[in-house]
Amino acid sequence: MSSENSVEYMSDVMTKFTSYIGKRLPKDVKQKQADLRKKEKNPMAIEIYDTMAENQEAADKLDRPSCQDTGVIQYFLTVGAKFPLIGELEDILRTATLEATKKGPLRHNAVETFDEKNTGTNTGSKIPWLDWDIVPNDDTATIEVYMAGGGCTLPGHAKVLMPGQGYEGVADFVFDVITSRGINACPPLLVGVGVSTSVETAARLSKKAILRPVDTSNPNANAALMEQLLEEGLNEVGIGPQGLTGDNTVMGVNIESSARHPSTIGVAVSTGCWAHRRGTIKFNSDLSYEIISHEDVTL
Amino acid sequence: MKKILTTPISDEALADLNVGDIVYLTGHLVTCRDVAHRRLIELKQKLPVDVRGGAIFHAGPIVREKDDGSFEMVSIGPTTSMRMEKFERQFIAETGVKMIIGKGGMGEETAAGCLENKAVHAVFPGGCAVVAATKVEAIEAAEWRDLGMPETLWVNRVKEFGPLIISIDTKGNNIFEQNKKTFNERKGAILERIHEQVKFIK
Numbered sequence: 063m064s065s066e067n068s069v070e071y072m073s074d075v076m077t078k079f080t081s082y083i084g085k086r087l088p089k090d091v092k093q094k095q096a097d098l099r100k101k102e103k104n105p106m107a108i109e110i111y112d113t114m115a116e117n118q119e120a121a122d123k124l125d126r127p128s129c130q131d132t133g134v135i136q137y138f139l140t141v142g143a144k145f146p147l148i149g150e151l152e153d154i155l156r157t158a159t160l161e162a163t164k165k166g167p168l169r170h171n172a173v174e175t176f177d178e179k180n181t182g183t184n185t186g187s188k189i190p191w192l193d194w195d196i197v198p199n200d201d202t203a204t205i206e207v208y209m210a211g212g213g214c215t216l217p218g219h220a221k222v223l224m225p226g227q228g229y230e231g232v233a234d235f236v237f238d239v240i241t242s243r244g245i246n247a248c249p250p251l252l253v254g255v256g257v258s259t260s261v262e263t264a265a266r267l268s269k270k271a272i273l274r275p276v277d278t279s280n281p282n283a284n285a286a287l288m289e290q291l292l293e294e295g296l297n298e299v300g301i302g303p304q305g306l307t308g309d310n311t312v313m314g315v316n317i318e319s320s321a322r323h324p325s326t327i328g329v330a331v332s333t334g335c336w337a338h339r340r341g342t343i344k345f346n347s348d349l350s351y352e353i354i355s356h357e358d359v360t361l
Numbered sequence: 362m363k364k365i366l367t368t369p370i371s372d373e374a375l376a377d378l379n380v381g382d383i384v385y386l387t388g389h390l391v392t393c394r395d396v397a398h399r400r401l402i403e404l405k406q407k408l409p410v411d412v413r414g415g416a417i418f419h420a421g422p423i424v425r426e427k428d429d430g431s432f433e434m435v436s437i438g439p440t441t442s443m444r445m446e447k448f449e450r451q452f453i454a455e456t457g458v459k460m461i462i463g464k465g466g467m468g469e470e471t472a473a474g475c476l477e478n479k480a481v482h483a484v485f486p487g488g489c490a491v492v493a494a495t496k497v498e499a500i501e502a503a504e505w506r507d508l509g510m511p512e513t514l515w516v517n518r519v520k521e522f523g524p525l526i527i528s529i530d531t532k533g534n535n536i537f538e539q540n541k542k543t544f545n546e547r548k549g550a551i552l553e554r555i556h557e558q559v560k561f562i563k
C-alpha cells in the first residue's frame with residue numbers, strides 16, 4: 063500500500079470502528095449487566111435493567127447510537143515507536159471523528175470554550191482528545207476509543223490527600239464521589255480510581271482505569287484487595303440502576319496507580335456509565351487489525 | 362394496566378401520583394436543557410414554544426435532517442436533570458409546565474416548584490435513547506436552532522413515551538432525596554469496616 067492509501071485505509075477503519083462502538087457495548091460490559099440483572103430482586107430496578115437490554119437490542123437492530131450522548135471523542139493510544147503511521151495518527155483520528163459524526167451519526171459535542179460555539183463537527187481545539195503512550199522497539203498500535211458522555215463525566219473529581227489520611231482517606235473520597243455525584247451518572251457505574259502523586263497524574267490514571275475490562279484486577283495484591291473492598295462496599299450501599307435503589311451499585315472498581323511523593327497521595331475518580339462505550343482495536347505494521355473489545359464485528 | 366398521561370396535563374391527572382409510580386406520556390414533549398433555561402430565566406427571553414400544561418424533556422438528541430427539510434429522531438435519552446436545578450423552580454412558575462422528564466434527581470428548589478405549581482419530575486432510564494426514539498412519532502418543530510443540535514428545542518409528538526418513574530410528586534416528595542439519606546446512613550458502617558483493611562501505611 064502506498065503511504066497515501068494506507069492513511070486513507072486506516073482512517074476508514076477508524077471511522078467505522080468509532081461509529082460502531084457508539085451502537086454496541088463491549089463484551090465484558092454486556093456480560094456484567096446480564097449478571098447484575100440476574101441478581102436483582104427489586105422490581106423497579108428489574109424494569110430498568112430490562113429497558114436497558116431492550117435499548118441495546120433496538121440500537122443493534124436499527125443500527126443507531128444506543129445513547130444520544132455520544133460524548134466527546136477520546137482516543138487512548140499505545141503506539142510502538144516503529145509503527146509506520148505514527149506521525150499520521152493525529153490526522154487519521156481527526157478524520158475518523160469527522161466522518162463518524164456524519165456516518166454514525168454522532169451528536170455534535172464539541173463546544174469551543176470561551177467562544178461558546180458548537181463546532182457542529184465533533185472536532186475543535188485539541189478535540190478529539192488524544193492520550194499517548196509510546197512503546198520503544200514495537201511496531202503495532204493499540205487504540206482505545208472512548209465516548210465520554212456528559213452524565214458520566216460530571217462526577218469526575220481529583221484531590222491531593224495528606225499521607226495521614228492514608229488509604230482510608232482514599233476509600234472515603236471514592237464513596238463521597240459515588241454517593242453524591244455518581245447517583246446521577248447512570249449507574250451501575252464502572253468506577254476508575256487513580257492513586258498517585260498529584261491531581262493530574264491521578265486523574266489520568268483514573269481514566270485509564272475505566273478502560274480496563276470490568277472483571278480484571280490490579281496486579282498488586284493490596285490494590286486488588288482495595289478494588290474488591292470498594293466494589294463490595296459500594297454495592298452494599300444499594301444505589302441501583304439509575305440511582306433509584308437496587309441490589310448493586312457498580313459494575314466494578316478498577317484502580318491504577320503510580321509511585322507517589324512521600325508527602326502526598328493524589329487521588330482521582332472517573333466514572334463510566336452503564337452504557338460504557340469503549341472499544342479496543344490493535345493494528346499491526348501492515349495495518350491488519352484485530353478488535354479486542356467486541357465479538358463478531360464486521361466493520 | 363399502563364397509566365398514560367396526555368398533554369395538556371390536568372392537575373387532577375397528577376394529583377394521585379406518588380414518587381415511585383410508573384407512567385407513560387402521549388402528546389407533545391419538548392426538549393429543553395441548559396441554555397434554553399438560562400435564556401428564559403437570566404436573559405429574560407420568551408420561550409419560543411408554549412409549554413403550559415405540557416411536558417419538557419431534559420435531553421439533547423441526535424436528529425437527522427432529511428433532504429426535504431423534515432427531521433428524523435435517531436436517538437433521544439435524558440440528560441442529567443440536576444444541571445437545571447438552578448433555574449427549574451422559576452421555569453415551572455413562568456411557563457406553567459406540568460411535567461419535567463430527565464435523569465437522576467433534582468433538588469429542593471425544584472421540589473418546591475413542583476409543590477407550588479402542582480407539577481412533577483419523572484425519570485426516563487438514562488442511556489435508553491433508542492427505546493425513547495421509537496416512541497417519537499414525529500418532530501413537529503425545531504426552535505432556537507442557533508444553539509446547535511443538543512440544545513435546540515425539538516417539539517416531539519410522542520406516543521406512550523416511557524417508562525417514566527415519578528421522582529418528585531405534586532406533594533413535593535423527592536425520591537432521590539429520600540434515597541440519599543438511606544445511602545448516607547449505610548455508608549458510615551461500611552467505610553469503618555473498609556478502613557480496618559486498608560491500613561497499608563505502617
